[in-house]
Amino acid sequence: MITYSTKVKSFLNQDPIPFLIGGSWLQSSNNQVFDVEDPSTKNLLGKVSKASGSDTEKAVEQADEAFKSWRKTSAKERARLLHKLADLCERDAEELAQLEALDVGKSVNNARGFDVPFGIESLRYYANLIENKDFEQVLNLDGVAGKSVRLPFGVVAFIFPWNFPLTLCMWGIGPALAAGNTVVVKPAAQTPLSTLYLAALAQEAGFPDGVFNVVPASGAEAGEVLTKHPKVKCLSFTGSSQVGKTIGQNCGFNLKPVKLELGGKGAAVVFDDADLNNAATGLAGAITLNTGQVCCTATRWIIQENALETFVEKVKTELAKTHIAPGMDEASEMGPVVSEKQLNSIFEYIKKGKEEGAEVIFGGNRVEVDGVSGYYMAPTLLKGTEDNICFKEEIFGPVAYITTFTDEEDAIRQVNSLDYGLANSVWTEDAVRAERVAKEMVAGNSWINAHNVFAYGLPYGGVNGSGNGGGVNSIETLFDYTRGLSIAQPVVVEELV
Ligand code: NAD
Numbered sequence: 001m002i003t004y005s006t007k008v009k010s011f012l013n014q015d016p017i018p019f020l021i022g023g024s025w026l027q028s029s030n031n032q033v034f035d036v037e038d039p040s041t042k043n044l045l046g047k048v049s050k051a052s053g054s055d056t057e058k059a060v061e062q063a064d065e066a067f068k069s070w071r072k073t074s075a076k077e078r079a080r081l082l083h084k085l086a087d088l089c090e091r092d093a094e095e096l097a098q099l100e101a102l103d104v105g106k107s108v109n110n111a112r113g114f115d116v117p118f119g120i121e122s123l124r125y126y127a128n129l130i131e132n133k134d135f136e137q138v139l140n141l142d143g144v145a146g147k148s149v150r151l152p153f154g155v156v157a158f159i160f161p162w163n164f165p166l167t168l169c170m171w172g173i174g175p176a177l178a179a180g181n182t183v184v185v186k187p188a189a190q191t192p193l194s195t196l197y198l199a200a201l202a203q204e205a206g207f208p209d210g211v212f213n214v215v216p217a218s219g220a221e222a223g224e225v226l227t228k229h230p231k232v233k234c235l236s237f238t239g240s241s242q243v244g245k246t247i248g249q250n251c252g253f254n255l256k257p258v259k260l261e262l263g264g265k266g267a268a269v270v271f272d273d274a275d276l277n278n279a280a281t282g283l284a285g286a287i288t289l290n291t292g293q294v295c296c297t298a299t300r301w302i303i304q305e306n307a308l309e310t311f312v313e314k315v316k317t318e319l320a321k322t323h324i325a326p327g328m329d330e331a332s333e334m335g336p337v338v339s340e341k342q343l344n345s346i347f348e349y350i351k352k353g354k355e356e357g358a359e360v361i362f363g364g365n366r367v368e369v370d371g372v373s374g375y376y377m378a379p380t381l382l383k384g385t386e387d388n389i390c391f392k393e394e395i396f397g398p399v400a401y402i403t404t405f406t407d408e409e410d411a412i413r414q415v416n417s418l419d420y421g422l423a424n425s426v427w428t429e430d431a432v433r434a435e436r437v438a439k440e441m442v443a444g445n446s447w448i449n450a451h452n453v454f455a456y457g458l459p460y461g462g463v464n465g466s467g468n469g470g471g472v473n474s475i476e477t478l479f480d481y482t483r484g485l486s487i488a489q490p491v492v493v494e495e496l497v
Contacts, residue, residue, distance in 0.1 A: 001328045002108060007095045011197060016047035019216055020199040021055065022062030023209025029055050034189050034216060039105035039336045040326030040374040048192050051215035056184070056225040059213040063155040063182040064231040066210025071152055071180050075130045078178055082127035084205040089120045089170075092201065096194055100166050101327035103191045105335040105374065106290050108328055118454070119170030122473060125456045126178040129478055145489045150482040152180035153233035153257070157226040159219070159247070160195070161239040162188035162338055163293040163396075168238055169195050171472050173212065176481040181234070184213045186226065190338055192216040219243065227251050234481065237261070240394075241420075241465050259480050260467035261295070263394045264422030267415040268298035268451055269405070269437060272307040274427035278449060280314035282427075283400065286451045287379050288322050288334045292398035293342075296423035296460075298451045300391060302414050305404045312381070312402070316362050319379045324367050326374060336375040337397055343375040346397035350380065353390035358382040358401070386414060394420070408433070412440045419465035425451040444469070 004012075011017070016033045018025040032050040037043070051059070089096060096116045101108035106115070139146040156176045160168050165187055173183050187195040195214055202212040215222060223243075226232050227250035237247045238261040251258035268286070270279050286298040303311050325332035337343050343366075350364055363378030379398040382390050390401045405411040415424055423445035426437040438446035444461040447453045454460065459471035471477045 001326060002098070002330060005095050005098055007092065008098045008102075011095070011099070011193075012046040014046070016049045017193075017196055018049050019051055019055070019196065020203065020212070020214050021059045022066070022213065023203065026055070028052055034192065036103065036190075036193060037339070038102050038374075039338050040102075040328065041372045042374060045102055045193070048196070048216050051217040051222070053217075053221045053225055056186070056215045056217055056222050057229065059184045059215050060155055060157070060225065060229045060231050062210040063184050063213050066208060067152075067154050067182045070182055070208060070211050071154075073180070078180065079127040079131045081205055081207055082123045082174065082178060085202055085207070086120045086123040086127070088201040088205055089116065089123070089198070092197070093117075093120070096166055096197060098328070099193045099197055101335070103193045104162065104165065104290070105327045105338055107332040107335055109330065109332070110290070111327075115164060115167045119167045121456065122167075122170050123174045125473065126174040126478060129475065130178040133475070133478070135482070143491055143493070145491050147487050149485045149487060150179075150479060151485055153481065153483050154181060155232050156181040156183050156234045156236060156481055157232045158183060158185045159222065159226065159235070159237045159239065160185070160187050162191040163290060163295070165191040166194035166198065169198060172236055172238070175478045176236070177207075177211065179478055179481040181481055182211045182213075184215060184226065184232070186215050186217055186219075186222040189216065189218065223247060223250070227256065228254055232256065233483075235259070236480075241467070244467060259469050261469040261472070262422075262462055262465065262467035263396075263420065264295045264297075264462065264466050265300060265392070265394050265418055265420040266296055266298045266422060266443075266451070267300040267302055267424045267441070269411045269415060269424070269426045269441075270301065270303045270307060270311060271426075271428040271430070271433070272304040273429045274307070275429065275449070276307060276311050276314055279427045280311060280318050282449075282451055284315050284318035284322075284379070287398045287400050288319070289452065291334050291337050292379070293338060293396050294452065296445065296452060298425060299395065299400050300414075301400050301402045302405050302411050303402060304411075305406060308402075308404055312361065315381070319362055319381070322379055324376055324378070325369060326372055334379065334398065337377065338375070340375055342397065343377065346377065346395055346399060349390055349393070349395045350382070350399065353382055353384070353388055353401070356384075356388045358384035358388050358390055361402070363398075386417065392418060408437065412437060415441045421463035422466035423447065423451070425449075
């Protein structure tokens with residue numbers, strides 16, 4: 001196990017860790033705190049001040065006040081600050097990775113290699129975009145001199161889930177701040193640490209007071225304020241489809257633009273001509289990455305009948321190699337799930353799936369890890385028919401459900417049989433078929449011979465039950481955090497005599 005860095009130790013030693021509103025580090029107005037647990041050990045990591053409804057209101061007011069001058073800063077200045085924040089995140093990359101490993105239970109090496117750098121790159125991506133993108137477009141119109149302008153909304157509120165707290169926060173605030181908005185961020189109660197640490201870095205970077213506010217609050221209480229407050233001009237929610245519906249309903253009622261990045265039940269269609277070694281490695285990785293707690297990952301594996309046996313043997317071999325250990329263990333490839341509640345929910349799904357006829361063909365059990373007591377379980381494969389709860393619902397753990405298909409049409413029918421539409425993949429050596437199937441699978445993302453593929457400039461978002469997000473890492477995302485304005489003037493054309 002690695003030892004905590006000195007900065008992490010002193011950050012966690014604050015009792016309780018305060019939150020940031022209007023440039024001041026504050027304690028809860030009603031003296032409440034969250035206990036933050038390390039899921040790898042069940043130890044108490046620290047206490048975080050819990051923002052009340054009135055604290056959240058205050059954050060919105062401060063963000064609105066800050067917007068009055070922040071909106072007038074040049075794109076160059078906003079880009080400079082985002083780069084400065086990225087520099088500080090690089091300086092404290094180890095601290096951010098450790099906090100993510102401690103709080104979420106994820107492997108510290110994954111946090112070092114993915115969560116932290118991906119977040120930093122995102123800040124730089126939007127900093128570069130804002131400097132080079134023209135936000136005024138002159139239109140070529142008959143009889144009217146017109147232009148279309150994109151402007152910041154004002155206060156943008158963010159509500160985030162617990163699975164990738166740091167990366168999702170940077171993916172969200174990067175484009176919103178770059179576009180000239182101020183932000184109020186509500187992290188998940190289970191995993192608020194890296195967001196609070198990031199807020200301190202933003203302050204150090206020189207973002208003006210009130211531009212970046214963080215309120216660790218209860219979901220319902222913060223939701224009540226953020227979906228209704230007239231000074232919140234746009235809301236971005238990442239989380240479950242169930243809560244997303246409530247948020248969408250409340251924002252709709254208040255005519256507030258809302259971006260919803262919701263749950264998923266990604267399918268992977270494996271044809272018999274696929275490179276089965278590649279498919280087995282890729283899909284085993286899809287359920288062990290972040291202990292399967294990944295919205296877009298592949299959890300329905302739809303395998304061509306005659307490839308089933310070979311594929312299953314290969315994937316079992318891959319899963320058996322997974323080193324399950326605490327997040328802070330350098331050798332950890334898969335940590336615990338995030339909480340006891342989440343672990344119980346996963347086992348409840350497995351139990352119901354079995355009752356409905358599914359067979360456990362790998363794992364399905366809790367795992368004891370020497371010297372620690374945490375929420376560990378084995379990566380798990382279930383096999384059965386489509387009319388099973390584990391095929392239909394998002395389990396959000398290291399569990400995949402396997403069905404078989406006879407032909408392409410059957411495979412596509414199975415993929416599209418659910419309302420979720422976040423991300424699917426197709427595995428085949430036939431490029432024409434890959435492209436055809438990729439287009440037929442209804443979702444925001446279709447990946448070929450890989451799963452979980454991200455790149456800057458590549459839009460990523462869900463459709464149907466997975467939300468209406470315009471993307472995470474693309475120009476579309478930047479535009480999601482702007483409002484449109486048309487400026488027009490009639491042109492009088494004098495007739496030549
Ligand atoms: P969740 O919906 O329970 O909670 C998400 C956030 O919403 C938390 O901050 C929570 O406190 C808050 N919340 C809860 N009730 C609320 C309410 N009534 N009003 C306002 N806010 C409320 O989700 P979770 O369990 O934290 O995260 C897992 C879910 O997130 C999964 O469904 C996963 O697929 C999804 N997710 C989606 C994406 C994506 O990009 N599409 C990314 C990551 C996670």
